[in-house]
Amino acid sequence: MNTDTIAASATYPGMSGIGIVRVSGKDAIGIVSDIFKSKNGKKLSELKNRMMYYGWIVDPEKDKVADEVLVVAMKGPNTFTKEDVVEINCHGGIVSVEMILGILISRGARLAERGEFTKRAFLNGRIDLTQAEAVMDLVSSKTRNSFDLSLHQLEGRLSKEIRNIRQSLMDLISQIEVNIDFPEYDEEEMTVENIKNISREILKRFDKLIKSADTGKIYKEGIKTLILGKPNVGKSSLMNYLLNENRAIVTEIPGTTRDTIEEFVNLAGVPLKIIDTAGIRYTDDEVEKIGVKKALDKINEADLILMIFDASKALEGEDIMIIKEIQDKKVLYLLNKTDLPEKIDFENFHKIKEEVIKVSIKGNRGLEKIENKIKEEFLKGALDVDDDIIVSNMRHKNLLMKARKSIEEVLESIEKSLTLECLEVDIMNSLEFLGEITGESVRDDLIDKIFTEFCIGK
Numbered sequence: 001m002n003t004d005t006i007a008a009s010a011t012y013p014g015m016s017g018i019g020i021v022r023v024s025g026k027d028a029i030g031i032v033s034d035i036f037k038s039k040n041g042k043k044l045s046e047l048k049n050r051m052m053y054y055g056w057i058v059d060p061e062k063d064k065v066a067d068e069v070l071v072v073a074m075k076g077p078n079t080f081t082k083e084d085v086v087e088i089n090c091h092g093g094i095v096s097v098e099m100i101l102g103i104l105i106s107r108g109a110r111l112a113e114r115g116e117f118t119k120r121a122f123l124n125g126r127i128d129l130t131q132a133e134a135v136m137d138l139v140s141s142k143t144r145n146s147f148d149l150s151l152h153q154l155e156g157r158l159s160k161e162i163r164n165i166r167q168s169l170m171d172l173i174s175q176i177e178v179n180i181d182f183p184e185y186d187e188e189e190m191t192v193e194n195i196k197n198i199s200r201e202i203l204k205r206f207d208k209l210i211k212s213a214d215t216g217k218i219y220k221e222g223i224k225t226l227i228l229g230k231p232n233v234g235k236s237s238l239m240n241y242l243l244n245e246n247r248a249i250v251t252e253i254p255g256t257t258r259d260t261i262e263e264f265v266n267l268a269g270v271p272l273k274i275i276d277t278a279g280i281r282y283t284d285d286e287v288e289k290i291g292v293k294k295a296l297d298k299i300n301e302a303d304l305i306l307m308i309f310d311a312s313k314a315l316e317g318e319d320i321m322i323i324k325e326i327q328d329k330k331v332l333y334l335l336n337k338t339d340l341p342e343k344i345d346f347e348n349f350h351k352i353k354e355e356v357i358k359v360s361i362k363g364n365r366g367l368e369k370i371e372n373k374i375k376e377e378f379l380k381g382a383l384d385v386d387d388d389i390i391v392s393n394m395r396h397k398n399l400l401m402k403a404r405k406s407i408e409e410v411l412e413s414i415e416k417s418l419t420l421e422c423l424e425v426d427i428m429n430s431l432e433f434l435g436e437i438t439g440e441s442v443r444d445d446l447i448d449k450i451f452t453e454f455c456i457g458k
Ligand SMILES: Nc1nc2c(c(=O)[nH]1)N(C=O)[C@@H](CNc1ccc(C(=O)N[C@@H](CCC(=O)O)C(=O)O)cc1)CN2
Pocket: 077, 078, 079, 080, 087, 126
């Protein structure tokens, strides 16, 4: 285990009220004791645990005050990392934090890697891997719902459910082993029925968790929403309306938007990642061509497409080309510019004619229908963030699917009348996958990879 002492800024570098430098490891208190001059003259190591003290960080080499600070020492194991932790609250901005880090490093601390404080909390057993991942997700949350999902995960809701499933699997194994060890009891018939029933129950619990990931993905990643249409239909106007900001350039000239523009918007609790695109048409303009290609390339990865038609123009070849490109996707058809005399005719497109939402972006009419429709499409049947266990991490979802498959194999093996030992192997595999979620059975390189995606100082 790593026992060296690490240090990093816990606050974002820049103009802020205060900056916090966090130090963790066996020498944390000793190192800071040497450079902290408290107002009452006592050494940090002699001061009260978890009490915050006023004083100065002094650069011992230069014998010069580096900054006026508040310092708190927390003795392990009751700390974030379970090691001794010291937090130095200095003035915000980049100079003080950098200076204090420099002094700490010259006294034997080492700059922490990304996520290393949380990694230590995990390696030292205070939290499991799902909880460590939740710490990271909290920091990157953009909406209240996704924050709450992570907070519940940090509280250990998912860990607890996985522990419960593991327990059921373990019970299953002990049942089997009784039979293997004492075959003379000849209870095999009954055991097999029992195993089937318990396995089916476990499958249901897996299904519930796996299904919850649909809701989790929406809240965590947002609905990837692509705005498409031929030039000048009002795509950028819609983008600006949804963002409530003049983000994209709008002009009466067709072909105004060249590059794709991506922005995140919280639409009454529904997170959308909106992508405005270049109007799609056949063009000889080299720059525009690239934009059109980019727009078409985005279709594949979109969760939702907002396809806009211009009511004041006839349906054209470009419209029909786009309709064909997106026929396998989830699409909301919008008919814009309904304030103008209507020229469009959906004659050969009855489905679109029925579904199309009539709006006037310029006239601010009918736009609430878009929001309602999106909610209906994506959040109908969505789980409750506060009441349900929601899987919001794709790593967890994939492992749950693997763990589920192993239990399906148990049932298949029973159908094929395979031996009890074979069933045991399947159950063990399932346990192994669950252990990878919580971190009990996970390779070191994978752990390293997970934590390097964290931010510095976390
Ligand atoms: N100043 C400061 N604020 C912070 C953090 C921090 O590390 N420092 N946190 C960092 O993310 C978050 C709070 N999370 C924390 C989680 C556990 C412990 C901790 O010391 N746990 C001990 C003792 C608990 C107790 O007092 O009962 C333990 O679990 O044993 C501290 C902070 C947010 N705010």
